[in-house]
Amino acid sequence: MHVAPARFPTKYWHQLPDGRLQCDVCPRECKLKEGQRGLCFVRAREGDMVVLDTYGRSSGFCVDPIEKKPLNHFLPGTPILSFGTAGCNLSCRFCQNWDMSKSREIDTLADAASPEAIAAKAKELGCRSVAYTYNDPVIFLEYARDTAIACRELGIKSVAVTAGYVSPGAREDFFAEMDAANVDLKAFTDDFYHRLCAGHLQPVLDTLLYLKRETDVWFELTTLLIPGENDSKSELETMTQWVVDNLGPDVPMHFTAYHPDFKLLDRPSTPPATLSRARDIALHNGVRYAYTGNVYDEAGESTYCHNCGEVVIERNWYVLGGWHLDEEGCCRFCGARCAGVFEPRPGTWGARRLPVRIAGAAP
Ligand code: SF4
Numbered sequence: 001m002h003v004a005p006a007r008f009p010t011k012y013w014h015q016l017p018d019g020r021l022q023c024d025v026c027p028r029e030c031k032l033k034e035g036q037r038g039l040c041f042v043r044a045r046e047g048d049m050v051v052l053d054t055y056g057r058s059s060g061f062c063v064d065p066i067e068k069k070p071l072n073h074f075l076p077g078t079p080i081l082s083f084g085t086a087g088c089n090l091s092c093r094f095c096q097n098w099d100m101s102k103s104r105e106i107d108t109l110a111d112a113a114s115p116e117a118i119a120a121k122a123k124e125l126g127c128r129s130v131a132y133t134y135n136d137p138v139i140f141l142e143y144a145r146d147t148a149i150a151c152r153e154l155g156i157k158s159v160a161v162t163a164g165y166v167s168p169g170a171r172e173d174f175f176a177e178m179d180a181a182n183v184d185l186k187a188f189t190d191d192f193y194h195r196l197c198a199g200h201l202q203p204v205l206d207t208l209l210y211l212k213r214e215t216d217v218w219f220e221l222t223t224l225l226i227p228g229e230n231d232s233k234s235e236l237e238t239m240t241q242w243v244v245d246n247l248g249p250d251v252p253m254h255f256t257a258y259h260p261d262f263k264l265l266d267r268p269s270t271p272p273a274t275l276s277r278a279r280d281i282a283l284h285n286g287v288r289y290a291y292t293g294n295v296y297d298e299a300g301e302s303t304y305c306h307n308c309g310e311v312v313i314e315r316n317w318y319v320l321g322g323w324h325l326d327e328e329g330c331c332r333f334c335g336a337r338c339a340g341v342f343e344p345r346p347g348t349w350g351a352r353r354l355p356v357r358i359a360g361a362a363p
């Protein structure tokens with residue numbers, strides 16, 4: 001199915017004295033002459049404005065367990081309708097989703113859907129939330145935001161899966177409509193961000209501080225550990241101490257396994273012991289909820305009460321086992337509150353992955 005590109009006028013740009021238009025969505029600050037596209041490839045100059053090419057266009061919809069985002073403390077066990085578009089504003093050499101994020105084939109975005117159609121489909125499918133994921137939603141901010149607004153009207157929550165590489169004005173508008181986020185904290189050195197992602201660390205830290213200080217968005221962090229690049233003891237010590245000192249002990253951290261992909265093929269897959277060691281460092285430094293991911297590790301995937309140490313949510317891949325939280329989200333053993341957004345009972349979606357079509361509902 002061929003769908004004409006949806007050019008959507010945007011407001012996050014300003015004109016420079018030399019006549020170029022500077023995009024203000026992310027710290028790349030692309031400066032565009034007529035006909036040029038930004039690094040993300042989906043924002044382009046057309047005449048006297050910058051347009052978004054992927055409004056209303058998706059690379060596909062799928063119902064996933066929310067644990068796959070990963071979020072372990074936000075409506076556990078519930079299904080989430082997930083979608084992305086094309087392009088990305090970081091250039092990670094190790095990208096694990098590069099077929100979509102590096103896509104320049106906007107015409108392959110065949111599944112057209114209006115924000116209202118997405119919200120209605122989520123409700124029809126029994127999803128409690130919608131995820132803006134696969135590629136970074138800050139680059140399709142207007143589409144994600146309008147979808148989140150449509151979802152909110154139907155009682156559906158919104159979850160951003162993002163690298164947090166976004167500029168202040170766009171950051172506020174984007175997160176104003178989000179209920180939860182998983183933010184990639186890819187490493188804790190600017191050298192890593194610069195060398196492997198062509199970006200910088202500080203804007204990501206600024207986003208995390210913003211989320212903590214200025215919003216009610218529930219957020220969790222994910223770090224893909226790449227052997228020899230971001231898995232040293234000292235880096236993980238510094239990172240986890242920063243998290244506790246600046247974001248508090250209740251922000252969950254996920255340490256996930258890297259597999260050789262895209263342009264970074266000469267590093268081995270992450271040994272499970274590296275993930276467990278990172279988790280131990282986080283816990284030792286005061287992070288209350290630390291997880292391993294992308295490996296079989298029931299102990300590292302389950303949630304423990306920060307007060308008495310008992311398992312309060314058992315997980316095996318994306319399937320929940322024992323549930324020992326009361327209706328208020330407190331530990332049944334000692335009564336301490338588990339941080340997060342919980343309902344009286346967990347969802348029962350399990351590990352299923354259900355591809356969904358919404359085509360034909362274009363705006
Ligand atoms: S959102 Fe895209 S066009 Fe805008 S500054 Fe970032 S990479 Fe450049």
Ligand SMILES: [Zn+2]
Pocket residue numbers: 305306307308309310331332333334335336
């Ligand atoms: Zn307890």
